[in-house]
Amino acid sequence: MQKRTNDIQHAGIMAADLFGNVKGTSRTGHVPQKDNSHTTHVPRERKSRTISRTIFPQFTENSRTVCAIYPYIDQKAFAATMDNYRIHIAEYNELIREKNEDIKRHNEVVKKNIEAGLNEMQIGFKAIFLKKNGKKRPVEFNELADEFNAERGLCVEKKNLLLVKYGTEVVFGQILHLYSKQIASKTKFYMGIGTTEKQSVKPLSLKSNYVTELQRNGVQSIDVCNKTIRNHRDRLEEAGVLTNYFFAGIKRAVKYEINSQILVVFDAYSSTYATTENQHVTNEKKKVLPVYYNECTRTNKINIKIKENVENNSLDLGTAQAPDLLISFLQEHDPQGKEVSPRGAAENVKVLRDSSEKLKETLLHEQELAVRLAAGEFNYYQPIDIRVLYHEALNGTMTREEFKSLIIQEFMKSAARLYRTSSPFVGSWKKAINAWMQKMFIGNNHLYRKDLMVDKLQEYRWRLNHAHKWFTKYDVKTLYPGDYFDFTRTEAKEIGFQYTKKAYLKHKAYQEAAKQKENEVNRKAKHRKERINYAKKFDQVFKRFFNNRISLNDLLDYVKNNLPKQYEGKLTERLLQFSATKYTC
Numbered sequence: 001m002q003k004r005t006n007d008i009q010h011a012g013i014m015a016a017d018l019f020g021n022v023k024g025t026s027r028t029g030h031v032p033q034k035d036n037s038h039t040t041h042v043p044r045e046r047k048s049r050t051i052s053r054t055i056f057p058q059f060t061e062n063s064r065t066v067c068a069i070y071p072y073i074d075q076k077a078f079a080a081t082m083d084n085y086r087i088h089i090a091e092y093n094e095l096i097r098e099k100n101e102d103i104k105r106h107n108e109v110v111k112k113n114i115e116a117g118l119n120e121m122q123i124g125f126k127a128i129f130l131k132k133n134g135k136k137r138p139v140e141f142n143e144l145a146d147e148f149n150a151e152r153g154l155c156v157e158k159k160n161l162l163l164v165k166y167g168t169e170v171v172f173g174q175i176l177h178l179y180s181k182q183i184a185s186k187t188k189f190y191m192g193i194g195t196t197e198k199q200s201v202k203p204l205s206l207k208s209n210y211v212t213e214l215q216r217n218g219v220q221s222i223d224v225c226n227k228t229i230r231n232h233r234d235r236l237e238e239a240g241v242l243t244n245y246f247f248a249g250i251k252r253a254v255k256y257e258i259n260s261q262i263l264v265v266f267d268a269y270s271s272t273y274a275t276t277e278n279q280h281v282t283n284e285k286k287k288v289l290p291v292y293y294n295e296c297t298r299t300n301k302i303n304i305k306i307k308e309n310v311e312n313n314s315l316d317l318g319t320a321q322a323p324d325l326l327i328s329f330l331q332e333h334d335p336q337g338k339e340v341s342p343r344g345a346a347e348n349v350k351v352l353r354d355s356s357e358k359l360k361e362t363l364l365h366e367q368e369l370a371v372r373l374a375a376g377e378f379n380y381y382q383p384i385d386i387r388v389l390y391h392e393a394l395n396g397t398m399t400r401e402e403f404k405s406l407i408i409q410e411f412m413k414s415a416a417r418l419y420r421t422s423s424p425f426v427g428s429w430k431k432a433i434n435a436w437m438q439k440m441f442i443g444n445n446h447l448y449r450k451d452l453m454v455d456k457l458q459e460y461r462w463r464l465n466h467a468h469k470w471f472t473k474y475d476v477k478t479l480y481p482g483d484y485f486d487f488t489r490t491e492a493k494e495i496g497f498q499y500t501k502k503a504y505l506k507h508k509a510y511q512e513a514a515k516q517k518e519n520e521v522n523r524k525a526k527h528r529k530e531r532i533n534y535a536k537k538f539d540q541v542f543k544r545f546f547n548n549r550i551s552l553n554d555l556l557d558y559v560k561n562n563l564p565k566q567y568e569g570k571l572t573e574r575l576l577q578f579s580a581t582k583y584t585c
Helices: 010-015 075-116 120-133 138-152 166-193 208-212 226-238 324-332 342-351 355-361 366-374 386-395 400-419 426-439 450-474 497-546 552-562 566-580
Strands: 204-206 242-246 254-258 265-267 272-274
Touching: 075 166, 075 265, 075 272, 120 138, 166 204, 166 208, 166 226, 166 552, 166 566, 204 208, 208 226, 226 242, 355 386, 355 400, 366 400, 366 426, 386 400, 386 450, 400 426, 400 450, 450 497, 497 552, 497 566, 552 566
Parallel strands: none
Antiparallel strands: 204 254, 242 254, 265 272
16 A cells, blocks of 8 residues: 655655666656556666767777766865876877877888879779878778779878877866866755765766966966867877767767776765776876877868859949839929829830939929928928938939938928918028038038938928828918028027927837837746746656656756756756655555
């Protein structure tokens, strides 16, 4: 008979395969099953998705997983690991030198064969082989070279295998420091949930930028690029220091295990140093190695520049063409106020070559403009589309003086709507036009850029529309243009155009506030949806762990890499809750 208990059963958690190792009964046995014959799912083992790059398999064949309850890499373990690394690399380099001697003798035979003369077929196939495989790693290249030489004759020389230099030891020290931080973070979690079962040490998560971004006392640890780290990482793989390569995607860190014959960790639970059976924490004797005085330790840097023929498809240069907006506008607006027949419009489209010339034709003499404004010809004027003016400002050929006249005349024509119920004198219009021509669009004795003039015109159009609404609403008579557009009328009681700038600034502030409010609403909605999504992901991955489909290490990695920081604490609570409420016999 089963009974429910609220006591934390740590051993029970372990027996229920908390770390992915099935021991006897599975925790899924407590979950009601529709089919009793259903097989319990075992966490899938990770399989390397690439071929091992280790040159000498004997360095890794005796490697065993280091196990501990609460693993750490303290100062003593760090020093012991580095000592084991140096001994390992010394043995590796000794074998590499022997291999290179064999390669040297082989290449001498190949050179003699080449000097004796190759036929055309051998020369052609050799060029194809080198072009296809020249950039591959020495080990892989040499294997392919053996196959090629066996088939085509001795034509291709082998590459020398690369020694592990002193710089790789510095990089390995940084990697070990990074690994110690990762182990400490995982051990802290295990202590939080109170696990007391020995487990394999978590694999190393490594990306090149993890190492280049390491800092100590606010200073970068090593000043190298990501490519340099990747090169040293390749040497460590070939030497058998980093094993069990696992690739999970370009956006995720690759997984490695440090050779257990090298790695030493401190188990805080038992206060001992966890190693493999045949490994000493402290070296009992030194190994005397031969000294190579003539060995060259320089690093040859070969800069290979690959030139490619790139077809440059540049845009054709020419005069900017008028947009469709401008064509339609000029069909409806005759510069001199004449009627345009449909046939004439078609002819205008046909002969339209320069949009700037057409806009110039809309310019009037200042006196003529004042007369026509006083006559009320522009009381119902349809303004030029602002996009047409921007097109001219950016691509047109009008000078700044001409464009300034165009913008001011466009503004005065639009302002005529304020005087539909009155008839100002010609002199009043002329006074306003002269004042604006003298003072507007000038800064530091230079004219504004044409696009800035269009920006100001947009503002003035809004202010005219606001003024027209205000005069209509309060039934106030507009001052004559010479007075209304006077730059000194800046107060509300003076009823001048300059005062409308306050309304425009208020309007802009309202738009900015509305935009910020909308952004805030969108931000809160985004965060709310993210919280819901994160909670759903957390429940799904914990359910997979509960159903024994993933191990605890996979669960911890998923929570750390895909969910916010607070879910690490929530995971601890969920595991303790799961332990406290499980059934026991």
